[in-house]
Structures are given as structure tokens and as C-alpha cells.
Amino acid sequence: MKKVLRVLMILALVLSLASGSALAAGEAEDAVVGVKSEHSYANEFLGIMASFSDEWYVLNDEETVQAMGYVVDSLDNRELAAQLSNNGVVCDLYALTLDNSGDNLNIQIENLGFLYGMVMSEDAYYDAAVPQLETGLGQLGMENIRVEKQVQDFAGSEHVCILVSGTYRGTPVYERMALVKAGSYMATVTAFSFDKARAADMLSLFEAYDAEALAA
DSSP, X not given: OHHHXXXXXXXXXXXXXXXXXXXXXXXXXXTTSOEEOSSEEEETTTTEXXXXXXXXXXXXXXXXXXXXXXXXXXXXXXXXXXXXXXXXEEEEEEEEESSSSOOEEEEEEEEOHHHHHHHOOHHHHHHHHHHHHHHHHHHTTOEEEEEEEEEEEETTEEEEEEEEEEEETTEEEEEEEEEEEETXXXXXXXXXXSSHHHHXXXXXXXXXXXXXXXXX
């Protein structure tokens, strides 16, 4: 089961286009990354925020870097590990439940660069990234992979969402990924669960950024 969790933690990383102009991990501009605390996350640039109950644990920046490094180091596929180590994606949020269910949320932010940033919509990003996603999942040993596209409400606005399901050594796994384009950046908000309904429900924790509500 631990192996399953390590595999599923990096699905959003596999999704990245990893363009040559992307920033190195940890080098996102201060204005792009969000602010997080023990029970909250807010990102004005992306226009989203979330509150977490006591059943959630939000990793701080140092813990997030350590967790991502551990995931990459633990991969059996060294070629994929090397790709993920240099994919230029910043993990802006990693939160997990404390009930040992395996439920977790993460946000990956990628700098598409000047050219991609102008022309790359959420739809275009989906079309370009999904083949890499499916290939990466297969390399990780997942089977019965199914990837679907939906346009749905996320944090008060319509966004392209990617629904992923499959099995790993017979264990069903589910993820929902909401794509959020902001400026020349693309964020992937990913919810993972062994329960299909929970994967969908977790994205409802996010709402539109509200400065007045945060200041109250």
C-alpha cells in the first residue's frame, strides 16, 4: 500500500509539459505562489483559496520539498525519476488526511514561458499533456488506465478537469485534476483518493479568492 501512495503522489508531476522555459523547482516568483498555514491555503494569483478541518495536515514548505524528493528517489523507474527531478514544476501545496485513508491534495504550478504562456489554453494543455500522463502511468505499473476530460465548476469558475482512474496491483485508485491557467502559468490542482466520490468532493474545498474574507 505504501508503494501505491508513492506512485499516486506524483501523477500531477507526470502531467507537466515540462517545457524548456520552465522554472527550476522552488524558483517560482513570490507573486505566483500561495500562502499556507496549518489549516488554510490562499493564492491570489491563481484566484483560489481553501480551508482545511482538523482531519487534514498541510505540509509546510520544507516538508513539501522533502516529500517530493522522497517520492522521486523511491521510484523504481530511474528514467522517469530523472525526468521528474528536472521538470520545472513547483509544488505549492501538499495536504493529506490524518485518518490513514490515503486521501491527499496537491497543487503543482508550471511556468509555461513567454511563448507557451500566450498560446496555451487549458484545453490545449490537456491535449498535449494527456499522452505523457498515460505513458507515465503505464511506466509506473498502473493498469486499466482511464482518462476523461470534463469542464466543470472549480472555485467559482469553469475549468478543464481531468478524471483519472486505474488499478495498481489490483487496488482501484482515482484522481481529479483541475487545470487553472493564470498569466503564463498553469496550475494543476489534484485530489487523490481510493474512493471515487471522495476524489470529487475534495476539490469542493476550494473557493474563489476573497481578500475580505481572509482579512476578517
